[in-house]
Amino acid sequence: MPEKFLKPYDAQASEASIYKTWEESGYFNPDNLPPLQDGSARTEPFSIVLPPPNVTGTLHLGHASMLAVEDILVRYNRMKGKKALWIPGTDSAAIATQSKVEKEIQKSEGKSRHDLGRDELLKRVDAFAEESKTTIVNQVKRMGSSLDWSRYAYTLDDKRYKAVMEAFVRMYDAGLIYRGNRIVNWDPKGQTTISDDEIVHEERTAKLVTFKYSKDFPIAVSTTRLETKVGDTAVAVHPDDARYQEFVGKEYDATFCGVPLHIKIIADKEVDPEFGTGALGVTPAHSQTDWEIADRHNIAARPQVINEYAKMTVEGPLSGKKVLEARETVLEWLKTEGLFIEEKDIQQNVSTAERTGGIIEPLPKLQWFIDVNKPIAERGDKSLKELMREAVASGGVMITPSHFEKIYFHWIENLRDWCISRQIWFGHRIPVWYKGTETYVGIEAPEGEGWGQDQDTLDTWFSSGLWTFSTLGWPEETEDLKTFHPTSVLETGYDILFFWVARMILMSSFLMKEVPFKNVYLHGLVRDGQGRKMSKSLGNIIDPLDMINKYGADAVRLSLIVGAAPGNDIRLDENRIRAYKNFANKVWNITRFVLESAQEADAIVDSPINPADESLIAEAKVMAQEVAKHIDTFRLDLAADAAYQFIWHRFADEVLEESKPLLRGDDKVRAASRAAALLQSLDILLKALHPFMPFVTEEIWKDMPSRKDLLMVEAWPS
């Protein structure tokens, strides 16, 4: 009996050295895995790419839950004899990282990014990213993650840079990437464009003001954005609206708050005759809808009246004012001029930028877009949108839980061209060069003098979209790519289904001509004991590192798995974690008892076992099969619970108790048979539990008589 079993299990004392042993064994790398039991080589691949955490971040419970789920899948499939690969990586998180560094520089040196210049700022950001990278990587290891660190990827490293450039050029050559002057979501606070998905709607009360442009203007209109009305070039009414039909087609001039306007009255079916006065003031330059209406009616005049700093650019009383201020000025002006009719409070959704909270200002800008509707000749004239739909509709990508498929399809229906250029510096710079009116698109800078590269960088999700294959070496045709793509599972939170999962399907469908992954497993969000989101302001954040230090990584893993049905949010409180720490100790003491009994009964693994005792081993195997069945259907919660129930309440509470009289009885043969059966059962239990609680099981495995190699590469019991 090894002495360590005389004391309670001490996770703190084992975990670091166990992880080191795993790492040094080389088994995280599928190329080094031992052959199957029958001596044949592993052939079936199993691969997952880790959703790369932000390079500057620290581990939170969302990460912990993701790592637990993925590590369970990888360890299970490794034990099932597959070539199991889990690829680690970190994400540069362009905007988040740059603004963090900018803030620090502003604070310590009082300088803005423009004072430093592009090169110097990037140097600083890179240094910061490199430095904080080790933090997150070490924290990921603390969870027991069996990631193949030899394949570590960073979104901005050389290989990924090449992949991103190649992807851009290929898509540009296929006509899927274009540059266009269109209304974009401008974030005045972050000073960059953002995509539709980076917008969050906030409900607010707004004043809906009804007014006329001038005394002789025949129609009153209503708006919540009075200041934009100096950019109006039309008024739209519904074609069937009897009230206004006589005016359709007429044009009027007015001077509105010091700005000359020329307004045409048009009929468009988009207008809701029930809302306000049933007439809509059309501001093409500052509203997506209005831009489209202007397109339909060939209205060329689209004056921009608001700039990137959300300030008015018109002459007169509004000149240089911020939009909110200008809104008040216009209201006062309307009242003095006698053009004001009424105002009332309405509930309105305001678009804000997810990252900065800034209120989005729709502006026309020259930006780069991905065309999601263009028929692609080499794909049977299907568009990216259609390819994305097909990937899931055909069953090529299975989403768990399946109801997210509906949400996915609905998102695709509403998908518009994706704006991929960002006005920040940290990221992949757009591989386009300009010289006068000439444009050059290519991986390397063009020959000759006078070319200037596009100042913008790519949306971080553009490069993330390539992640399943850029991490495997694409665009080179590597062995890894052939073996491991499409990946087996993509596991992530349901909150980034659109941001990332959909974009990966888009990129892979076009560039790889195959799906990026066969399964998507969406886990829920981790909430506190009361079901609230964890946030700094609520002070309810549970730091997974604290919990690991207190209860061990195994306990933290299990607490994040049991009770977490796919796609359901999980509530976590410390009591649950403590409960699973007790379970780890239970397994520890079970081992102590079994090893002790075997010693006393002079039993070895190969001792003869009578049929009654054989049935105990069979029972353990049935449990292992049940666990396997649940893992195969992504019900890790049920799998973990099945193992827990069996080990504690069947094996410990019943089997061990019933064994005591036998083990201590006079029939030595019987005692030896039972002890050997317990040894073999424990062997199975440890294997079945290993994916969930890798540390304690591996620690115990060191002293199991049947041990030949690390538990992590043992075959799954069958």
Next chain:
RNA sequence: GGGCGAUUAGCUCAGUUGGUAGAGCAACUCUUUUACACAGAGAAGGUCACAGGUUCAAGUCCUGUAUCGCCCACCA
């Protein structure tokens, strides 16, 4: 405005193709030189949100209602 999910023991949740309701945690009683008090034994606890319907039989299927939560959306 559209869509999705949830509603089962005090709390957190399971309940797989319809067959007399389960677990963990908490609380209660008893038990400490005998694998483990990070434990064991025992008892207690539920009109399965509500109202209809299908069925021999409904937590499970259908319809509707209510409450909570989430996602999407160009009603200015």
